[in-house]
Amino acid sequence: MFSKDDGTVKPKLRIAPDVWRNGEFVAWDDARVHVMSHVLHYGSSVFEGIRCYATARGAAVFRLREHMQRLLNSAKIYRMEHDWTLDQLCDAAVELVRRSEMEQCYIRPIIFRTLDEDRPAFGVNPFPNPLMCCIGAWDWGKYLGDAAIESGVDVCVSSWNRLTPNSMPAMAKAGANYMNSQLIKMEAIRNGFAEGIALDDRGFVSEGSGENLFFVQGERVLTPPLSSSILPGITRDCIIQICRELGIEVVETGLQRAALYVADELFFTGTAAEVTPIRSVDHIKIGTGGRGAVTARIQEAFFAITCGKRPAPGDWLTHVNPDQAASDMPRESSHVLPDEAAESVGAA
Numbered sequence: 001m002f003s004k005d006d007g008t009v010k011p012k013l014r015i016a017p018d019v020w021r022n023g024e025f026v027a028w029d030d031a032r033v034h035v036m037s038h039v040l041h042y043g044s045s046v047f048e049g050i051r052c053y054a055t056a057r058g059a060a061v062f063r064l065r066e067h068m069q070r071l072l073n074s075a076k077i078y079r080m081e082h083d084w085t086l087d088q089l090c091d092a093a094v095e096l097v098r099r100s101e102m103e104q105c106y107i108r109p110i111i112f113r114t115l116d117e118d119r120p121a122f123g124v125n126p127f128p129n130p131l132m133c134c135i136g137a138w139d140w141g142k143y144l145g146d147a148a149i150e151s152g153v154d155v156c157v158s159s160w161n162r163l164t165p166n167s168m169p170a171m172a173k174a175g176a177n178y179m180n181s182q183l184i185k186m187e188a189i190r191n192g193f194a195e196g197i198a199l200d201d202r203g204f205v206s207e208g209s210g211e212n213l214f215f216v217q218g219e220r221v222l223t224p225p226l227s228s229s230i231l232p233g234i235t236r237d238c239i240i241q242i243c244r245e246l247g248i249e250v251v252e253t254g255l256q257r258a259a260l261y262v263a264d265e266l267f268f269t270g271t272a273a274e275v276t277p278i279r280s281v282d283h284i285k286i287g288t289g290g291r292g293a294v295t296a297r298i299q300e301a302f303f304a305i306t307c308g309k310r311p312a313p314g315d316w317l318t319h320v321n322p323d324q325a326a327s328d329m330p331r332e333s334s335h336v337l338p339d340e341a342a343e344s345v346g347a348a
């Protein structure tokens with residue numbers, strides 16, 4: 001444990017001691033790139049965020065294939081030509097978690113443009129710069145804070161718009177998109193909010209800086225469509241499928257900013273944020289100002305699935321040790337970041 005300047009105490013982060021890099025495992029300390037790498041200057045990366053949950057049968061990666069497929073899709077959009085396959089990336093992620101012995105963690109695969117030190121190229125044209133693919137993992141708690149899952153968060157509508165579809169495609173999970181997310185997030189934090197909601201270039205509700213958004217309106221659940229410049233969220237897809245199972249109608253539709261203020265309930269979804277209720281927008285109370293009943297029902301089903309207690313609508317959990325019996329006790333990992341490094345990673 002260590003203290004921050006503001007007096008709060010944050011736990012150290014546990015991280016996987018290895019990083020998978022271009023087909024082999026290397027030590028955390030050896031997973032480095034040249035400062036003149038293309039990605040540092042021009043933002044040329046695509047990445048994923050995947051959670052691995054603790055279950056009675058040990059660690060299980062949540063919707064692994066869907067995440068890795070989205071990574072490959074993002075790479076394709078950005079004309080990143082490579083030989084990494086879906087199966088190879090899935091196997092690598094599972095092996096990384098297995099080696100780390102962590103019972104739960106957040107997995108970060110990334111493909112990016114580096115520097116060929118024998119034939120350096122420094123222009124915007126990315127083609128001469130070799131690609132690298134890495135996967136790292138660390139234990140990440142609740143993204144918007146421990147209390148947020150129950151009590152909800154206070155958010156604002158950002159003065160920044162989401163990316164326009166024909167400038168930076170929101171469909172690709174590209175590192176550069178997150179400069180827009182950072183503007184949204186920083187503005188929200190500086191103004192005392194936990195998160196910001198961006199509108200699209202037409203003024204329709206899009207998404208949070210790192211989350212999709214759901215409205216509860218009467219008996220129905222509404223969510224912005226892909227045409228509102230959102231990331232096609234995998235948690236969003238989970239919620240749509242869970243609602244179907246619970247008999248709740250879900251409608252994908254364009255939504256005005258004002259619809260946020262009069263919603264019965266609002267919640268964010270995302271791999272990091274999971275299912276987080278929103279209790280106010282721009283200081284306007286949403287519903288009763290706490291977690292709503294429909295949100296609680298959906299959240300409960302979601303968390304029951306992630307920990308393996310409720311059957312998923314599909315093949316959503318990839319067990320890291322498939323032969324592990326249900327009664328086995330979780331094991332603890334020992335690898336811990338030094339204080340300063342832990343703080344900088346945790347601040348993301």
Ligand SMILES: Cc1ncc(COP(=O)(O)O)c(C=O)c1O
Pocket residue numbers: 049181207208209210211212230231232233234235236269270271272
């Ligand atoms: C901008 C943005 N929208 C939505 C999401 C939610 O996507 P997912 O549920 O696949 O994590 C994320 C998180 O990855 C995100 O960064």
